[in-house]
Amino acid sequence: MTTLSLTVNGEPVRAEIDPRLSLADFLRENLALKGTHLGCEHGACGACTVVVDDMPMRSCITLAASCEGVRVTTVEGFDDDPVVTRLRQAFRDEHALQCGYCTPGMLATARDIVLRHDRPDTEQIRAELAGCICRCTGYRGIVRAIARVIETKSQATAAKAGTT
């Protein structure tokens, strides 16, 4: 067993864990945060993607023990996140989810796309999303939702630049 202390959704957490425990299993089993979903458990599908120190990471192939001292945000912790708040609305408007299994990972990934890109074209958004598999939607709604949030962000930046 090894001792782990980290911050999850703003709360300090301390636990004794088996070193082979993945971050995904730690979140789901130890903390009962079932919003983090598992699809492939080897890094390929993106369902388990969470935000670690402001970067999206695969919780299925990250050992919980390696997360000493980090800040983890799962889908349960996005309530007050300004980007995810806009993404949630855009996902709703653009029908970017059906069963919702991929959605927690999609939101963590989409948030990162919005934050790192100012004017991506559809091709770039699709390339960035290549690591997130959705079996329901066919992706078009997801791509449109992300594009829409980036557009409002660019408009806000342009408006700000215009006033100075």
Next chain:
Amino acid sequence: MKAPAFAYLRPVSIAEAVAALAEGAGGARILAGGQSLVPMLNLRVAFAETLVDIGAIADLRAVSDEGETVLIGAGVTHATLEDGASGDHWCGMLAFVARDIAYRAVRNRGTLGGSLCHADPAADWPVAMMALGATVQLAGPDGERALASEDFSVDVFTTALEEDEMLTGIRLPKLSPSARWSYRKMRKKAGAFGEAIAAVVHDPARGFTRVVAGSSAVGGPCRLEALEGAVASGSLAAEATIRAALAEREPDLDRYEMQIHATCLRRAMKEVSS
């Protein structure tokens, strides 16, 4: 599937990590980003009695400018190189290669050193590093040693690392501003491993030219010296010459494999010469 139980250590210095490897006597393994090792442990195709997690060793994330070369710490992530956060002395080549490795969530954890040590024959960094003339810096119980990337890369999933050694850094010569490079990869979708890779670097100011191919089909990164003369002289190698160089390295390529490797090489050499 889940990994069988292992012990876990989190050293904060290279010396501690090397000591932990020696103590583990063959049963200890380095854990870097875990982006290859953790899935392999879970699938039970790799085993470890003890994992030595090097994620807390700050020295391994350092990048030092040494004048004509830059020493990149083994723990620098693909994402850091993608963002150019460690400086660009390679005319954008490192960022270009990094951007197309896996997905951002994987690139945020996966490291340059981990990719080289894992030595997946289809991986990107081993090919790119050989094309740039990198040397690797290893640390073991008897001190440090340096190896050219050609000597480090031994075979599929096999490097020159001894059981009690670790990779600490990658020393890369800077490219001259007039240098040209091309990196071509054929793959089924964004983020998937390449089925064929070609990297060409031509730096006439330094008299340096490299042509490297890589993939599972050719058994990992391989320098194709027979093609370097054409690139150095600014001429285009004939298709038959490209195919002969590939066949000499790997006589068993089927027609499809030969086609995609030859096409990547031809395009890369043309891009550098144009």
